[in-house]
Structure formats: C-alpha cells, structure tokens
C-alpha cells in the first residue's frame with residue numbers, strides 16, 4: 001500500500017499529472033473542434049478547407065493590406081459564394097448583393113464596425129440596430145441633402161478647392177513637382193472640419209495637418225488594430241507609454257477639441273456648421289446631445305477626408321495617364337462660364353463619365369462591407385446562411401464583373417457616356433449595373449456624404465484641369481507606385497502621386 005502511495009506521490013510531483021490533465025483538455029477541445037467542423041452548417045459553401053477551421057489567411061491578407069485582392073482571387077477560383085473564415089462568407093453574385101443590401105433586407109451592419117471605431121457611443125457609421133440607425137439617419141440627412149449643401153456650403157468648398165490648386169501650383173513651380181495626394185487630403189480635410197466644426201483649420205494655407213487630425217488618424221489606426229487583433233488593444237491600452245495612449249486611448253483629447261463643434265452648433269448668430277442645421281431642424285424624439293455632436297463630428301471628418309482625396313488622386317492619375325482623354329476633358333471644361341457652379345459641372349458628359357469610371361475602379365472604399373442577420377437564417381444563392389453569420393460583399397469584385405462591365409480592367413470612361421437616342425449608360429445591362437454599382441455602398445447604409453463627395457469630385461477635377469491643362473505625371477508616379485493597398489480604404493502603395501504642372 002505504501003509503495004502505491006509513493007508511486008502516486010512521485011507521479012504527481014514529477015509533473016505527469018499536469019501533463020495528463022493538459023492532454024485530456026487538448027483531446028476534449030480537439031474533439032469538440034472536429035465535431036464542430038463536421039456539423040458545420042456552412043460546409044456546402046465552397047472555399048479552401050482551411051477557411052472552415054481558422055481565419056488566419058484572411059487576417060494575414062487584412063493586416064498586409066491585400067484583403068480585397070485575396071477575396072477577389074477566391075471568387076475567381078471558387079465562384080460567387082466563398083467561405084472566408086469559420087464565420088464569414090463572401091458574396092460577389094449580383095443577385096446576392098441586391099438581396100443583402102436592399103432596404104428592409106433584415107441584414108444589419110456587423111458588430112465589427114463598433115470594434116473598429118471603439119468609441120464610448122455608436123455613431124451613425126457604426127450603429128447596428130436598424131431602428132436606432134433609421135432615427136439618426138433621418139435627423140442627419142437634412143444637412144447632407146444636395147439642395148441644402150448647394151445653398152449654404154458650395155462657396156466654402158469652391159474657395160478651398162481654388163486655394164488648394166494655387167498651393168499645388170506654387171509647390172510644383174518651386175520644387176519642380178507636387179504630391180497631389182497631399183494637397184487633395186488637405187483640401188478635403190479642411191472642407192470636412194469647416195463643415196463639422198464651423199471654422200476653418202487652415203490646413204491648406206499651412207501645407208500640413210492639424211494636431212487634432214493627426215490624433216484622430218492615430219486613434220483610427222488603433223481602432224483598426226483593435227478590430228483585427230483585440231488582444232493587442234487589450235494589452236496596449238494599459239501600457240504607460242505615450243504612443244500607446246494615443247493609439248488606443250486618444251479619445252479624451254479628441255473630445256476636448258470637438259467642443260468647438262458643440263459651441264458653434266448652439267451659437268445664436270446663424271448656422272455656423274452642419275450640426276446647427278441638424279439641431280435646428282430636429283423634430284420631437286430626434287435629438288443629438290453634446291457628446292453625440294462631438295463623436296459624430298470626428299466620425300464625419302474621418303469618413304469625409306481620405307475617401308474623397310484618394311478618389312480625386314486616382315482620377316487625376318487616370319486622366320493624366322491618357323493624353324487623349326486629358327485633351328478631351330480640358331476641351332470640354334473650356335466651354336464653362338468663368339463663374340461656373342457645381343450645377344454647371346453636372347451637365348458635362350466627359351467629366352461625369354470620368355468620375356463614374358474612377359469610382360468604378362478606384363472608389364476609395366472598395367473592400368468588404370460586412371453584414372449580419374441577427375434573426376433567422378436566410379437562403380443566399382441556394383446556400384442556407386444561419387443567423388449571425390457574417391456575409392461580406394466588396395465593390396472591388398462587383399465592379400470587375402465582365403458580364404456587366406465588359407473589359408472590366410480597362411479604364412474606359414466611354415462606357416458611361418450617354419448614347420444617341422438612348423438615355424441610359426452605354427452598358428450591356430444598365431439596370432443591373434445600376435443596382436450593383438456601389439462605390440458609396442448601398443441601401444439604408446449607403447454613404448451619407450455622397451452629395452458632398454460628388455461636389456468635391458466635380459469642383460476639384462474641374463478646377464485642376466482648367467488651371468493645369470499641361471500637367472503630367474512625374475517619373476516617380478508609375479503603375480507600381482499607384483498600386484492600391486487596402487486597409488478598409490485604399491491608398492497608393494507609395495502614399496504619394498507626384499505630378500508636374
């Protein structure tokens with residue numbers, strides 16, 4: 001008996017028991033894992049087997065800025081419905097896209113958006129609940145309508161666009177070239193801060209970004225890291241070093257600075273920013289309090305700056321890459337009156353077609369926009385998708401569908417030109433093209449800032465080609481330097497686009 005006790009004692013103390021316990025836990029965990037894979041309700045959705053078990057490949061593609069390419073390659077290989085991870089399916093089928101994004105589809109934004117932004121309250125961009133979102137959207141839509149923006153803010157946009165081109169020309173004449181991505185970014189950020197805060201940050205004049213914008217961008221980067229690598233954020237936010245505090249906890253400074261937006265929203269002497277109009281027009285039960293104003297102001301500045309700047313940059317690059325197209329656009333613009341308005345620009349066929357084609361190939365947010373159905377399953381493309389599964393669509397793939405956009409990789413603005421006697425776009429399936437063309441998203445969650453963005457695209461492109469008709473690409477600007485990297489938005493890999501004008 002004593003010898004049994006001694007053996008048992010030795011066994012426990014030699015660490016064998018710990019090893020045995022660990023092995024049992026591992027076997028149970030692995031068994032459950034295999035059982036889960038065998039009973040996987042999404043197993044019929046095609047895709048690499050590994051994606052049914054882990055999300056490593058998707059994470060790696062996301063972190064390395066190649067997500068949209070990885071997803072597109074999967075679609076080319078496996079078809080319009082592909083398994084992306086244990087809980088995610090990607091859809092490039094036009095019918096599936098319409099089913100997911102139509103108003104009242106029952107699909108809501110995935111919770112990923114809140115993880116991305118990591119704020120104390122949801123903003124319009126991150127709200128998941130359809131009812132909450134609907135109420136906030138009705139409230140904010142008033143200040144973003146085309147009519148209101150034209151009446152009250154077109155002058156501000158025009159003035160900033162003009163100043164931007166003046167500074168761009170100064171830089172090009174001074175040092176022989178200018179980075180147009182930098183100037184568009186300063187212009188769109190100045191417009192967004194002026195409209196949201198109620199006063200100019202004068203970033204175009206200074207030729208650099210304000211401290212508030214810098215911190216906002218770092219906080220956004222922290223949000224991106226947190227959404228993909230939650231453990232890094234969980235540890236990082238407790239570290240006592242300044243860079244980590246800014247990355248994962250910069251919100252305090254952002255909130256203090258945004259007090260200006262609140263003060264101007266409630267100022268008695270006229271509508272100084274968009275929030276003044278929103279608050280003035282708010283009906284019963286639809287209100288924004290001071291915290292909402294601060295958070296929405298920051299979110300709108302982020303949503304409205306790099307998006308438009310990147311799109312304008314690719315527009316200039318595409319036009320300057322084709323001397324013929326450049327000449328035809330400049331000729332069209334020469335017919336404008338000296339004091340042309342945004343309304344005049346809307347009627348120009350070449351300018352409009354160039355904008356649409358840029359948005360098709362280089363709209364700034366072509367990557368996955370994830371959705372979930374909280375209640376009940378749904379059949380998509382014949383596959384049963386259980387509630388809670390993330391379904392993702394990406395404009396990058398939809399806009400490169402050869403059936404809808406023949407020769408899809410070519411930048412061909414003529415596909416958008418009106419044809420004689422036929423008012424619709426010059427496309428084989430115009431109705432389908434219209435339904436899936438989604439540079440600004442789709443359905444109830446489509447871009448709130450679409451009219452502001454389109455105004456900036458029109459005024460920016462027109463002013464640039466009118467005042468820089470002989471502009472050309474600098475030798476440093478090549479197809480390789482302009483290759484897109486994709487971290488939710490796209491940006492040229494080189495982070496610049498140098499031109500000579």
Ligand code: HEM
Pocket residue numbers: 124125126137192300301303304305307308311363364365369370438439440441442444445446447448449450452453
């Ligand atoms: C060319 C420029 C722009 C592009 C390509 C763009 C693209 C998009 C896309 C694709 C979405 C949908 C995202 C999703 O479903 O996950 C979106 C939503 C949104 N955008 Fe834009 N955007 C642009 C400019 C702007 C501007 C100028 C603003 C405002 C200042 C803005 C504010 C918003 C907001 C608030 C949402 C969320 C709407 C909601 O969920 O109800 N965007 N945008």
